[in-house]
Structure formats: C-alpha cells, structure tokens
Amino acid sequence: MTGPVRGVLLDFDGVISGNATGLLFxxxxxxxxxxxxxxxxxxxxxxxxxxxxxxxEALTMMLSGIGMGDEFPALAAELGGLREFGGRSPELSEGFTEFLGGCAEREIPVLVCSTMDRDTVRRALLDPYFTADDFLPLRSRSKAAPATYVDALAEVGVDEVEGWTLVDDSPFALRAAKLAGLRTVMVTNEVFTEEDARPHRRFVDECAGSLPEVAALLGIADGGPHE
Incomplete structure (x- = not known):
C-alpha cells in the first residue's frame, strides 16, 4: 500500500478481538x-x-429470514451480555497494543469502527485504550453503506477520507469503505476467510491474518516508514 496513512478505523469483532466473531457466531x-x-x-x-x-437491524433480518423474528429481544440480550462461549472469552488480538503504539508514535489517529451497542459487555475490553471520543459515531448507520464512512468521519472533523484505512473482517463493510474512497484491509479469522474476500477482491486492497501483518502492510510496524 502506498502513500501516507492519515488515520485507521479498526473493527472490534474479528479485528481488535480476533476471536469475537467466532464466539458470536x-x-x-x-x-x-x-x-x-x-x-x-x-x-x-x-x-x-x-x-x-x-x-x-442485523438480528431482526436474520431471525425473520428463518421464521424466528419474535426471538430478537432474547438473542440480543444473550449476545450483548456474552462473556464466554464454549469455554472461551472474547480477548484482544495478539499485537493489538503494539499496533496502537506504532500509530501513536507516528501520530496516526485510530478510531474504533463497530456496530456493537454501548452497553455490550465485551466493549469493556477497550476501556484501558479508548475513550468515548475514540469511537466512530456510526449511530444507526450501516457499515455496508459508503456514505456511512464519509458522514461519520465528517462528524469527527475529518473532511477528506483520502489516506484513511478501514481494517475489518466483513467484505460488505470493506466494499462500502472502498467505494467511499478509503483504503481497505481485510483481516481473516475463524469465520471470515480469504475465500470470502475473493468475490469482493476489487474492493479489498490487502488481506492479513493478524494485526502485526496489518501493521507491516501500513508501514507502522517497528522499523516501518514514518511518513
């Protein structure tokens, strides 16, 4: 990837917490x-x-599609309060703190780009690292809509998206960000694989299997270029 990195949007489920998407599924x-x-x-x-x-909207659509629309409140409560599943708890990805450190050293802003609600239990993992101002204000907007990135970044004072990168595991989110003018890096995990990226390949600039790989791609790993 070429050109200076002006800012990074990090998804939570599947990126900041690499195992969270699998636990949620x-x-x-x-x-x-x-x-x-x-x-x-x-x-x-x-x-x-x-x-x-x-x-x-996500859970309602999925449940309605399988004839269980009235189960939304129960499923939303279960997922929002998820502390563990199958003996595993959501945890921060390897290299997360180093990634933040590399960005801080280069004065690259990092914003959390997540659709999870404010009262979601697993969000507490981020408390030592981010304040409320460090979350991109998605509100009720979909990450699958290109305008979401332009509008939400404008709300935090970013009028030009050039040089900003979305790091996410959802090809639909990455497609929208690319159409909005951002760079895109897909992080693969136990749910989303490179096979999922193939139909969306023209919208995904790079694929990575970990945050250290993302840092290397963006040039913010130790010894990487400081533009």
Missing part, C-alpha cells in the same frame, strides 16, 4: 439450534451477511 447458532435445529453451515452465510449492519 457460535452463541448465535446455539441459541437458534436450541429452538429449531439448524446446521451451522446453513446459518453461516446469513450470519456473514449481517455483521456490517447495526445490531437491531
């Missing part, structure tokens, strides 16, 4: 399967499509 499938058995491979495509949307 596991908990979602378990919730649905208890009520009406459904194979994981049938639910997974639906789950992947909704991760860029605000939680209420």
């Amino acid at each position: 596991g908990a979602t499938h378990a919730f649905i399967d208890r009520r009406a058995p459904m194979p994981e491979e049938c639910l997974l495509p639906l789950f992947k499509q909704i991760t860029a949307f605000p939680m209420r």
Whole structure:
C-alpha cells in the first residue's frame, strides 16, 4: 500500500478481538439450534451477511429470514451480555497494543469502527485504550453503506477520507469503505476467510491474518516508514 496513512478505523469483532466473531457466531447458532435445529453451515452465510449492519437491524433480518423474528429481544440480550462461549472469552488480538503504539508514535489517529451497542459487555475490553471520543459515531448507520464512512468521519472533523484505512473482517463493510474512497484491509479469522474476500477482491486492497501483518502492510510496524 502506498502513500501516507492519515488515520485507521479498526473493527472490534474479528479485528481488535480476533476471536469475537467466532464466539458470536457460535452463541448465535446455539441459541437458534436450541429452538429449531439448524446446521451451522446453513446459518453461516446469513450470519456473514449481517455483521456490517447495526445490531437491531442485523438480528431482526436474520431471525425473520428463518421464521424466528419474535426471538430478537432474547438473542440480543444473550449476545450483548456474552462473556464466554464454549469455554472461551472474547480477548484482544495478539499485537493489538503494539499496533496502537506504532500509530501513536507516528501520530496516526485510530478510531474504533463497530456496530456493537454501548452497553455490550465485551466493549469493556477497550476501556484501558479508548475513550468515548475514540469511537466512530456510526449511530444507526450501516457499515455496508459508503456514505456511512464519509458522514461519520465528517462528524469527527475529518473532511477528506483520502489516506484513511478501514481494517475489518466483513467484505460488505470493506466494499462500502472502498467505494467511499478509503483504503481497505481485510483481516481473516475463524469465520471470515480469504475465500470470502475473493468475490469482493476489487474492493479489498490487502488481506492479513493478524494485526502485526496489518501493521507491516501500513508501514507502522517497528522499523516501518514514518511518513
């Protein structure tokens, strides 16, 4: 990737917390399967499509699509309060603090770009690192809409998106950001793989398997260029 990095938008589920997307999918499938058995491979495509949307709209669309629309309040409460699933808890990705340090050293602003609600339990992982002002104000906007990035960045005083990069695991979010004029890096994990990126390849500038790889791509790893 060429040119100076002027700012970074970091997704939470799947990027800042690399295992969170997998835990959310596991908990979602378990919730649905208890009520009406459904194979994981049938639910997974639906789950992947909704991760860029605000939680209420996302879960309502998914549940309505499988005839369980009235289960939204229960599933939203379960996912919002998720502390662990299958013996695993959401945790910060390897290299996260080093990534923040590299950005801080180069005076590159980092904003959290996440659709999770303010009262989501796993959001507390970010308390030592970010204040409320460090969250991109998505409000009820979808990350799958290009205007979301232009409008939300404008609200925090960024009038030109050139040089800003979205780091996300959702191809739908990355497509929208690319159309809005941002650079894009897809982070793969146990839910989203490079196979998911292929149909969206012209919207995904780079793929990475970890935050240290993202840092290297952006030139903010130790010894990377300081533009």
